[in-house]
Amino acid sequence: MEEPIEAIALWELGYSKETAGAMTDAIKYYRKALRMNPDVEKLYRKKMHDEWRLNEEMKKLKLNSNVNIVDGSSETDPDGRKEETEGLSQTEDLVELPCWILDMLPDDILSMIIDMVVLSSADSWMNLSLTCKKFNLLCFHDSSPYRTFAEYIYKKQVYNENEMRLNGISDIQALAETVWGQNYRKMLKERPYIKFHGIYISVVNYLRHGSIPEGSSSLLNPIHMITYYRYFRFYPDGRCIRLLTTDEPNIVVPGFSLERCSERKDSDICSWSLSLDDGLDQLTIKRNRRKDGLEFNEILKISNRGHKKFSKLKWIASSATRQDGTTMQFSLSKEKPFHFSKAKSYRDC
Known part of the structure; x- marks a missing residue:
């Protein structure tokens, strides 16, 4: 057994x-x-x-x-007592009673409560809307929560300063208002953004063919399955942590922070920014390697992962530039996209 x-x-x-x-x-x-x-x-x-x-x-x-x-x-009811509602049908018995406390509070107060919940987390916003019809109406049929979330998340995005200067843009919010106006719900659906309350993970698997050992009678070449992980964690100040390792997420995620970055020799602190071109969805990550003076540039595109908005990063290009200006392009044939994974221990900065 x-x-x-x-x-x-x-x-x-x-x-x-x-x-x-x-x-x-x-x-x-x-x-x-x-x-x-x-x-x-x-x-x-x-x-x-x-x-x-x-x-x-x-x-x-x-x-x-x-x-x-x-x-x-x-x-x-062993005594055979009947309540006054005995004549009511089962459907009437199951009718949800109104919440008198919510009826006593004006919508302005409830909207303030919703805004505070939205700032805590998007999941809490969703859960609050499921508690009753009143909150559902105020959470998703009113523009205030969408405006609160949009102002909260987009002010943390970092955009390419050179592109802003060349295009004569001093305020990215003014540019957003010319495109989406006050329609914050549409803005959240169409305007990409980087998420900070978790980590982006890319899992790469590929097969590598070995060679037959000398003197072996086998006619088959050995095959090795190679697995490695790429990690990105972004911060609103324009920094991000980059890591390439064979360690699984349950080992990396708990201690993956700027404070503990020095504990991992193979991790790098990089800078990130979003481009103003191509629908604001192009992400550039830069890092410098001091020992040989190389500047690495990784360009990815923010996209959707099914119904999860902006939870995927697709590779566009990866290159390195020498001090003399020559550029080397790296192959992306084995690379896989990054998927965002929420981490409860991470807090928005």
């Missing part, structure tokens, strides 16, 4: 590694599990299905218990 349990545990560990992008480790655990039990995948699927069925049964049980409480069944 212990053997299937251990095999399933190894399979789950392999799945977690695959989810994190560590394909080499995932394959290793999958193979160990299969050697221990060839039917481990079926056992794993059965376990997941049983857990799903159990959750569904628990939901039904909880729902039935709530209905019994609302109906006032005979088990909870």
Whole structure:
């Protein structure tokens, strides 16, 4: 009995590694599990299905218990007493009562509360809108929260000063108003921005073919799965941390900050800015290497990741410029886009 349990545990560990992008480790655990039990995948699927069925049964049980409480069944009324609402239908019993406190407060006060919640986090803004119809109306059918969030997030963006000077732009907000006016909801949908309450991660996997050892009788070349990660964390002051490593996110993310950057020799402090061209969605990251005087430039494009707005960075170009002005272009054939991942321990600066 212990053997299937251990095999399933190894399979789950392999799945977690695959989810994190560590394909080499995932394959290793999958193979160990299969050697221990060839039917481990079926056992794993059965376990997941049983857990799903159990959750569904628990939901039904909880729902039935709530209905019994609302109906006032005979088990909870041993004396046979009837409440005044006995004649009401079940639908009427489940009607949501109004929140008298919210009805007592004017919309101006509630809007101030919403603005404070918006400044705390976008998730809190969404959760607040789900509490009642009143907050839903004020959260998403009023322009004030959108204006608050837009002013909060866009004032932290850093734009290329040379481009602003060449185009005669001294205030980026004035440029935004000429394009979007006071339509802050549309602005948040169309105007890209960098996020600061998390980290951008790129997981790169590729195969590398080895060579047959001398004297080996094997006819097959060994194949190695190479996995490495790229990390970016941005700050509103125009700095960002760049890291290229084989360490997984659960190791890197907790201590990935400017204060602890010196603890990692392979990390770099760079500068970032957004371009005024191409819809304000072009991101440039620059860093200098002192030992040889090279200036590295990495250009990426801010895009959407499914329904998640501006949570993806696509590679455009990567180059290095020598002190004599010559430029070297780097290949991006193996590189993958960055995906934004929120970190609870990170705070907006």
